[in-house]
Amino acid sequence: MAQFGKASSKRSKPSYIYSIVGVALxxxxxxxxxxxxxxFKSMGNSxxxxxxxxxxxxxENKDTINLIQQYLSAQPYAKNVEYINKDAAKNIWSKDGSSDDWAKILDHNPLPESIDFYAKADYVNKDSLDKIMTNIMAAYGNNIxxxxxxxxxxxxLNERASRLxxxxxxxxxxxxxxxxxxxxNTIRLAMFSNRFLIKTMQMVGATRGFIARPMNIRAVINGLISAGIAILLLFxxxxxxxxxxxxxxxxxxTRLxxxxxxxxxxxxxxxxxxxxNRSVIKYLKMSLDDLY
Incomplete structure (x- = not known):
């Protein structure tokens, strides 16, 4: 009986190695x-x-402009709130298209001053932005x-994000x-080599819990090893x-x-x-002849 158990244990070791590698992959x-x-989610939010x-x-009242800027900075949807004066507006315009043409004709800068901000990703959709704009205009519509x-x-962007x-x-x-x-399937294949050991322990009077306990512990250890290998490869x-x-x-x-x-x-x-555990229960219910 002891020799049979040792032989079964020896036969099961390669299967455990294969199962660890298989589960890790x-x-x-x-x-x-x-x-x-x-x-994908982070890039979409970006x-x-x-x-x-x-x-x-x-x-052009600086106090009023400061109040509007402070109001926007305090809102949960806004980030990077910035006051853009005429010179800054001209620089932004120049990045997109040259301002030399009108600068030669006009003796003043026609671009308006503005307060620019970026909305957080959760608010970047038509309904939310329209609501934001309504609230801003209700608060400072006389000055905007x-x-x-x-x-x-x-x-x-939202249509493509939803589709993808x-x-x-x-x-x-x-x-x-x-x-x-x-x-x-990988774990069940590994447990297949232990089917005679499981049945032998049942035949000598071992309870289901006693039979399953060491194999469950081995399953936890193997699962941790497989996960460790997979995490290392992914890292x-x-x-x-x-x-x-x-x-x-x-x-x-990093948190995610x-x-x-x-x-x-x-x-x-x-x-x-x-x-x-499922494999142990399966082999305990099978007759000895069905194990062959």
Whole structure:
């Protein structure tokens, strides 16, 4: 009996190695998917927060301008609030198109002064921006000539983001299902080599809990090792990608990356434990003849 148990244990070791590597590779693919999703969202937010909103001023009273600027700075939707005088407006105009033509004809700067700001990503949609503009005009409409933002760009950006988000969601659901099934099959294959050991322990009177406990512990350890390997590979990939494309580093959210790593650990351990326990119960219910 002892020799049979030792032989079964020896046969199971390679299977555990293969299962650890297999689960690690599947978790690595899952991690890449999650990382792409995080970057997709961050890049979308970065594009949204680059949209400039301009409040063109009627007044030249510095106290009133300061009040409007302070009002906008205190709003939860605004960031990088800046007063643009005529000289600054001319410099901005010159970046987009030369101002030399009208500068030669006119002896004054016709560009209006403005207070410019950028809306936070959550507010960059038509309904929210229209509401923001209504509130600003209600508060300082007598001192503001016009509020402008690139409406067409905002509409196109949100439409494309919604479309790409839906496509990504469908792909993510399919890939997550593949990940779960792949890990489950890998663990069940590893447990297949232990089926005789499980049945032998049952035949000598061991309880289900006693049989399952060491295998569940092994499943947790294997899941942690697999997740550790996958996280290491993903970390190396992220570092390489950010070295090749520095802009990825600027939009990286460390907190979300840590959450992604934690999700990989929970997935690896959770599915390994679930599949191991399910396999133990399956082999306990089978007759000895069915194990062959």
């Amino acid at each position: 599947v978790l690595f693919i899952m991690g890449i998917l999650g990382w792409i999703f995080l970057n 594009f949204k927060e680059d949209i400039r909103i301009s409040a063109y001023l009627k007044t 000539d016009e509020l402008q933002y690139p409406r067409m760009l905002v509409n196109n 988000g839906l496509i990504f969601l469908v792909v993510a659901v399919i890939l997550i299902a593949i990940v779960i099934v792949s890990i489950d 190396i990939l992220i570092q390489w990608a950010e070295g090749q494309f520095p802009q990825l580093g600027t939009i990286r959210d 990356t840590i959450i992604l790593f934690g999700g990989m650990i929970l997935t690896g351990v959770g599915i390994s434990l679930f599949s191991t």
